[in-house]
Amino acid sequence: MSSPIAHWDPEYQRRAATIVERYPDVRSAVMPLLYLASLHHGHVTEEAMEEVAALTGLTAAQVQSVASFYTMYKRERVGRYLVSVCTSISCFLRGADEVLAAVEGATGVVDGETDDEGLFTVEHVECIGACGGAPALQVNYEFVEGVTPAKAAELCRWLRDARPEVVLGDEMQLLFGGRPSFDPGAPEPEGAIAPVPAFGPYGSARPGTGGGR
Amino acid sequence: MTERILTARMEAHPADSHTLARYEATGGYTALRKALGEMSPADVAAEVKASNLRGRGGAGFPTGVKWGFLPEDLRPRYLVVNADESEPGTFKDRILLERDPHQLVEGIALASYALDVHHAFVYVRGEYPKPARRLQRAVDEAYEAGYLGTNILGSGFDLEVTIHLGAGAYICGEETALLNSLEGRRGEPRIKPPFPAVAGLYAKPTIVNNVETISTVPWIVAHGGRAYAAIGPERSCGTRLFSLSGHVNRPGDYEIVMGMTWRDLIFDVGGGIPDGKALKAWIPGGASAPWFVPDEHLDTFVTIDDCAAAGSMLGSGAVVVMDETTDVVAAAHRIVKFFAHESCGQCTPCREGTTWMERILWRILHGEGRPADLDLLLDVADNISPGLRWPPAMTTICPLGPSAVSPITSIMRYFRDEVEAKITRGATVG
Amino acid sequence: MADAPDQVSITLDGRVVEVPRGALLIAAAIEAGTYIPHFCWHPRMKPVGMCRMCLVEIDTPRGKMLTTSCTTPVADGMVVETSSPVVKKAQEGVIEFLLINHPLDCPVCDKGGECPLQDQTLAYGPGDGRFVEEKRHYPKPIPISDLVALDRERCILCARCTRFSEEISGDPLIEFVDRGNHVEVNTFPNHPFTSYFSGNTVQICPVGALTARPYRFRARPWDLEAVEAVSTVDSVHSKVSLEASMNEIVRISGVDCDPTNQGWLSDKDRFVYEHLLADDRVVVPLIANGDGFREASWGEAVGLAASRLADLGGAVAGLGGARSTNEDAYVFSRFLRGVVGTPHLDAQLDDGLAPEFAAAVEPRALIDDLDDADAILLWGPDLKEELPVLYLRVRKAATAGAKLVVVHPRRTGLDDVAAHTIRYRPGEGPALLRRLAAGEGDLAEARDALGAGKVVALVGRPGLAEPAELAEAVAAFALTLDDARILPLVRRGNVFGALDMGLAPTLLPGRVSVDDAERRRALAARWGSLPDGVGMGATDILEAAASGRIGALVLLGVDPVRDHPRPDLARRALERAFVVALDLFVTDSTRHADVVLPVAGLGEIQGTVTNLEGRVQKLNRVVPPPGQARPAWSILDDLAAALGSELEADAVEKIFEELATLAPAYEGLTWDRFDWAEGRDGVVVPLEGVTPPLRHVPSDPGLAVVSERPALHLARVLYDDGVLVRHCPSLASLAPEAAAHLHPRDASVLAVREGDRVRLEGVGVVELPVVLDPTLAEGTVYVPFNLAETAALGAVPSVRIDVVREAGS
Numbered sequence A: 001m002s003s004p005i006a007h008w009d010p011e012y013q014r015r016a017a018t019i020v021e022r023y024p025d026v027r028s029a030v031m032p033l034l035y036l037a038s039l040h041h042g043h044v045t046e047e048a049m050e051e052v053a054a055l056t057g058l059t060a061a062q063v064q065s066v067a068s069f070y071t072m073y074k075r076e077r078v079g080r081y082l083v084s085v086c087t088s089i090s091c092f093l094r095g096a097d098e099v100l101a102a103v104e105g106a107t108g109v110v111d112g113e114t115d116d117e118g119l120f121t122v123e124h125v126e127c128i129g130a131c132g133g134a135p136a137l138q139v140n141y142e143f144v145e146g147v148t149p150a151k152a153a154e155l156c157r158w159l160r161d162a163r164p165e166v167v168l169g170d171e172m173q174l175l176f177g178g179r180p181s182f183d184p185g186a187p188e189p190e191g192a193i194a195p196v197p198a199f200g201p202y203g204s205a206r207p208g209t210g211g212g213r
Numbered sequence B: 001m002t003e004r005i006l007t008a009r010m011e012a013h014p015a016d017s018h019t020l021a022r023y024e025a026t027g028g029y030t031a032l033r034k035a036l037g038e039m040s041p042a043d044v045a046a047e048v049k050a051s052n053l054r055g056r057g058g059a060g061f062p063t064g065v066k067w068g069f070l071p072e073d074l075r076p077r078y079l080v081v082n083a084d085e086s087e088p089g090t091f092k093d094r095i096l097l098e099r100d101p102h103q104l105v106e107g108i109a110l111a112s113y114a115l116d117v118h119h120a121f122v123y124v125r126g127e128y129p130k131p132a133r134r135l136q137r138a139v140d141e142a143y144e145a146g147y148l149g150t151n152i153l154g155s156g157f158d159l160e161v162t163i164h165l166g167a168g169a170y171i172c173g174e175e176t177a178l179l180n181s182l183e184g185r186r187g188e189p190r191i192k193p194p195f196p197a198v199a200g201l202y203a204k205p206t207i208v209n210n211v212e213t214i215s216t217v218p219w220i221v222a223h224g225g226r227a228y229a230a231i232g233p234e235r236s237c238g239t240r241l242f243s244l245s246g247h248v249n250r251p252g253d254y255e256i257v258m259g260m261t262w263r264d265l266i267f268d269v270g271g272g273i274p275d276g277k278a279l280k281a282w283i284p285g286g287a288s289a290p291w292f293v294p295d296e297h298l299d300t301f302v303t304i305d306d307c308a309a310a311g312s313m314l315g316s317g318a319v320v321v322m323d324e325t326t327d328v329v330a331a332a333h334r335i336v337k338f339f340a341h342e343s344c345g346q347c348t349p350c351r352e353g354t355t356w357m358e359r360i361l362w363r364i365l366h367g368e369g370r371p372a373d374l375d376l377l378l379d380v381a382d383n384i385s386p387g388l389r390w391p392p393a394m395t396t397i398c399p400l401g402p403s404a405v406s407p408i409t410s411i412m413r414y415f416r417d418e419v420e421a422k423i424t425r426g427a428t429v430g
Numbered sequence C: 001m002a003d004a005p006d007q008v009s010i011t012l013d014g015r016v017v018e019v020p021r022g023a024l025l026i027a028a029a030i031e032a033g034t035y036i037p038h039f040c041w042h043p044r045m046k047p048v049g050m051c052r053m054c055l056v057e058i059d060t061p062r063g064k065m066l067t068t069s070c071t072t073p074v075a076d077g078m079v080v081e082t083s084s085p086v087v088k089k090a091q092e093g094v095i096e097f098l099l100i101n102h103p104l105d106c107p108v109c110d111k112g113g114e115c116p117l118q119d120q121t122l123a124y125g126p127g128d129g130r131f132v133e134e135k136r137h138y139p140k141p142i143p144i145s146d147l148v149a150l151d152r153e154r155c156i157l158c159a160r161c162t163r164f165s166e167e168i169s170g171d172p173l174i175e176f177v178d179r180g181n182h183v184e185v186n187t188f189p190n191h192p193f194t195s196y197f198s199g200n201t202v203q204i205c206p207v208g209a210l211t212a213r214p215y216r217f218r219a220r221p222w223d224l225e226a227v228e229a230v231s232t233v234d235s236v237h238s239k240v241s242l243e244a245s246m247n248e249i250v251r252i253s254g255v256d257c258d259p260t261n262q263g264w265l266s267d268k269d270r271f272v273y274e275h276l277l278a279d280d281r282v283v284v285p286l287i288a289n290g291d292g293f294r295e296a297s298w299g300e301a302v303g304l305a306a307s308r309l310a311d312l313g314g315a316v317a318g319l320g321g322a323r324s325t326n327e328d329a330y331v332f333s334r335f336l337r338g339v340v341g342t343p344h345l346d347a348q349l350d351d352g353l354a355p356e357f358a359a360a361v362e363p364r365a366l367i368d369d370l371d372d373a374d375a376i377l378l379w380g381p382d383l384k385e386e387l388p389v390l391y392l393r394v395r396k397a398a399t400a401g402a403k404l405v406v407v408h409p410r411r412t413g414l415d416d417v418a419a420h421t422i423r424y425r426p427g428e429g430p431a432l433l434r435r436l437a438a439g440e441g442d443l444a445e446a447r448d449a450l451g452a453g454k455v456v457a458l459v460g461r462p463g464l465a466e467p468a469e470l471a472e473a474v475a476a477f478a479l480t481l482d483d484a485r486i487l488p489l490v491r492r493g494n495v496f497g498a499l500d501m502g503l504a505p506t507l508l509p510g511r512v513s514v515d516d517a518e519r520r521r522a523l524a525a526r527w528g529s530l531p532d533g534v535g536m537g538a539t540d541i542l543e544a545a546a547s548g549r550i551g552a553l554v555l556l557g558v559d560p561v562r563d564h565p566r567p568d569l570a571r572r573a574l575e576r577a578f579v580v581a582l583d584l585f586v587t588d589s590t591r592h593a594d595v596v597l598p599v600a601g602l603g604e605i606q607g608t609v610t611n612l613e614g615r616v617q618k619l620n621r622v623v624p625p626p627g628q629a630r631p632a633w634s635i636l637d638d639l640a641a642a643l644g645s646e647l648e649a650d651a652v653e654k655i656f657e658e659l660a661t662l663a664p665a666y667e668g669l670t671w672d673r674f675d676w677a678e679g680r681d682g683v684v685v686p687l688e689g690v691t692p693p694l695r696h697v698p699s700d701p702g703l704a705v706v707s708e709r710p711a712l713h714l715a716r717v718l719y720d721d722g723v724l725v726r727h728c729p730s731l732a733s734l735a736p737e738a739a740a741h742l743h744p745r746d747a748s749v750l751a752v753r754e755g756d757r758v759r760l761e762g763v764g765v766v767e768l769p770v771v772l773d774p775t776l777a778e779g780t781v782y783v784p785f786n787l788a789e790t791a792a793l794g795a796v797p798s799v800r801i802d803v804v805r806e807a808g809s
């Protein structure tokens, strides 16, 4: 019997192994493995859920039950740039609806959809913890705060033209952001390489960093 | 009132407050050295108890008392740090994770030592990859430097720390939902009792504390619990972080000694309302909290107990300010919509009721309201939170469902005429 | 306060009542006569407190508090209100919330008329719906398995089905999907709900969201006529309600019987009634006519059978009775011994255990003993396949902390809850047993687990190619432990009842040895005469019939061609002998009969049956038998009369009375006893204080180790090609693919891959595709017993394997 993830690239396979090691109980690895699988497949496909099931000894139905509970496990195709506009109360008070409309306009993608090309997915999201920098959005979960409708549209056009390989929060904030929730301090070298949060073992621009524990 | 405990380092060293080097250079990990060198676990716990620190996750439960609930004889025990911060208006844990992660790591090591914990987890919300990266780097550095791992600082104490990323579910901030999520399950709150301290992660005794709570521990150990207890009002002692957002001139995170008035907080600290507009209402403690209005509450003191006495809560310290132009029905709708979206779906009243209330508000907002809708709205709310009182009674497992009632009772109490006007206008137009 | 230490007193709506300490408030209140409405709570599952229907008010130091009675244990002095205005309003609220998205299609819903939501809406619901928006919509019922359909619009998300699957049956294939107001119950795409227990979810669904596809739209609850019986699909005897509409059984539901099934059934128990309605059921007497049969009158058929049996004198043998009632079996026993005068009779087909061991092992465990066992040794069949409801009980015990040790040649359904799993190659059982007893090497931990506290040893044959004596040897080992009890495992419906009725060459009715002189005298006094000596068992009978030494065989509901380990021998025997068969169908065996007499089936007769722990329970009748079918005892009574003898078997109560007088283990039982409260859950025999019948203390027969390769593991699966399943359309399609299962290393030695074909030679030759099974002991081939494609193989210790190479490759 070959491993269900034998077709994953070796780097992901190594990460899968370290993820399982970090928990006293293998079931706890379901969530990080779902991120890893969606990094490999582009989103949480049925195949991805079956792989995670095989890795954790759960049934695919159990994995689906977990995956579908959380909004960040995308079970539909996602664009290269996932633009998430916060429309919760603080951002709403500061004009979030207009920002969302501007993003829809600039990308040609309506809330909840992905374009044919697979470049953009646009969604409105609940509070992302950037209320002090409202209105705020995230591209592949990297923050851009204090945006205006015009700046948000500009950001989308820039993503389309520049097509950055790595999405860097600091870069976007500098070019298109306004007042952030707080002074960010030192610049941050890491960014996202896919519409999966860029954290250690999952979607970091520096694969293999962090998350080893 | 300019005491800085949690934010002093980031204030003074914006460029590198998150690094181990800066942390050590500014007295970091001396508390841990001291504890492991000269104090017993019980001594550390005693200092925390003496500090009268109350949890910063929302409920304000005294941390030392909670730690005391761990059964004597059951092992292993776990510590879980709640970094799920998802309540609309809240962004205080984010700054602690991004700007001073070693403070949290040291707090984790101290708390774990005090509690005889050898594996701690930090549950960071999925939308916080940058804070998670900063924290992970701090954890890695700490392992490197011998502050985590086996035989910490030669003391024989071992501690492993695992960072777990959430994936978009506010309810996972509720501690038992968080534990389910950490176990690889749906983030559905559990029935309490048993409380996590008795049967938590993997059914083992577990302490769940907020990021800010644990970040405060190094200072308490370094300076003594009594020093902490001496800061500010007796039952709301110490400093705490407030997240100011909405219609204020200077939104942001502020570390404050409790005891000032709301007027001070909104107008002095927050710089007042933009464009000289008038203040209409504010939410004192996150989206779940009943609103305050200037006529009644501007001179109320910002303490846990004063806020409770006035019928609301300090909650997670998120203050959302609304100016005179705010459409309160739209604002309430937004908040109810949030809770409807975030309901885990277990409890019938929360799953069905929050959605129903959201739809009624939407109707009213779009000129399709009917006069009977006001009573209906309150009655549906009453079926989730009987009596519509504060603190809320609940027909649900956890307080999320009842939280969705707060904006509704608030607008009906303070702005009923505005809501009615929407309905009447809707009726005449439609 | 309360006096009894295990009781506490609570105030329930102003009334002080004593309730069991530790009980959940909802259960205690209902027990005390105060009904608390509920949806998600189910007495056999852990409470989750999700539906919020069971809210009550409890006095606390901080005033009255609303809380769910299903999650709150009672405490001494607790003051509870179950219908205060606050409670009533909350309940109305919950019902209103549930109805927001629930379709009002009760008139066309299977559940209409027996729906808790419908009932509670009338009792506790608000008047009108105030929800004016559009309800949630899903495509109408979707099939989620061959047996179950799901209508998500009707679902009230109580999680009973999902919890059952995870917590009780251990196959979580149906789960919540999505969150909040979008939550639905569903399976994973292309992973159907193929649980052996799926029907239970239909039964416990409080609305019509899950429906049984075989039952959909068959009947309305209010025209169902129902009686209690037990399932005779296997020897656990789960309690059921047989439900009929217009003289046809259309549904079987589980009934909660604490000592046995606790409400649950396997899908085989639940849907097996379909065979009763099969088109090809035998409903008139048949007489062989060249290649086929012709219909005959009872007089002609019985006359023919009797005259041939009379001609043959004593050269007659009887097989079967293990699927019949105790009364049928008793009359069969008396007919063969007392009327025909033959000692050659056997209810088993050498596919079970030694009769004295199965019938009279001492000390024998009850199923209930599992609940407080410290350790459980299972060395026998894969319970999930053979005794599925017992599997649920073992699963429950193991989940609750009993240390389960499973010994089997491959993975079983219980491995995931076992503390220790031990694999071995069939034939090497005796050697393994010695090592286990000595706690050698890697077996030390398992041996330790069995070393302390109360142990229940579940022993039987893991597969048909292994000797019955192995089970006795395992039992003998178990008895060397401090506190062990034995539960013998034989699957077939009423095999334990049949053995108790003396349908074995070595046993007389009532667990009596055939050479017990005193008992022989007592029987002879009633029966007229009794043949001398110990007769032949099944295999010897078949050999004798095949060689002409036995001239006639009387078959009672038995299919030796399919169930005997040597199908070829069975066929030859039946071809040669004169055969009288009492059966429901023309089977591979009764096809060779000279006379086939139609018998009545489940729900068509009354009678008693005895399960594997010795529990006697009553079957009731809900429909008349079809056509001319009759109870077996009445047919045998006619046959006896035609042979000039009188069996006095003219009413089932009378037969029962007779057997209760003559069968020592059944002494003291009365027919009525099963209708009263204390007998409703059955009665374990022998009763206290009766003349002690045979007690068999197992001993190790000292078996030789057979270690030929490749060993054969030939084991039953739940859905096989047996007579019953084959005649149930809903179940027949569920049979697994016939295959030769090989360990991957053995496969690579043979250079075969999954899907390649191999020819296996045992008693007969079969050709099967290969399936790789890394959980199988190496050096073993596993073949499911009694599938159409595997039937010819027969049970031999070891088979020859040849790879079938495609021509030209």
Ligand SMILES: Cc1cc2nc3c(=O)[nH]c(=O)nc-3n(C[C@H](O)[C@H](O)[C@H](O)COP(=O)(O)O)c2cc1C
Binding pocket: B054, B055, B056, B057, B058, B059, B060, B061, B063, B066, B082, B083, B084, B085, B086, B087, B170, B171, B172, B173, B174, B175, B176, B208, B209, B210, B211, B213, B214, B398, B399, B400
């Ligand atoms: C719906 C809900 C959401 C919550 N979200 C958070 C959260 O995001 N972060 C947090 O620390 N506590 C949150 N809490 C509170 C936690 O359940 C828990 O009380 C807290 O983490 C304990 O930490 P503390 O004692 O340090 O305050 C939430 C509670 C509820 C009911």
Ligand code: SF4
Binding pocket: B171, B188, B189, B342, B343, B344, B345, B346, B347, B348, B350, B351, B396, B397, B398, B399, B400, B401, B402
């Ligand atoms: S109140 Fe809502 S969020 Fe909380 S457990 Fe119930 S359904 Fe879930």
Ligand code: FES
Binding pocket: C037, C038, C039, C040, C041, C048, C049, C050, C051, C052, C053, C054, C055, C068, C069, C070, C071
């Ligand atoms: S029966 Fe108690 S909450 Fe459902």
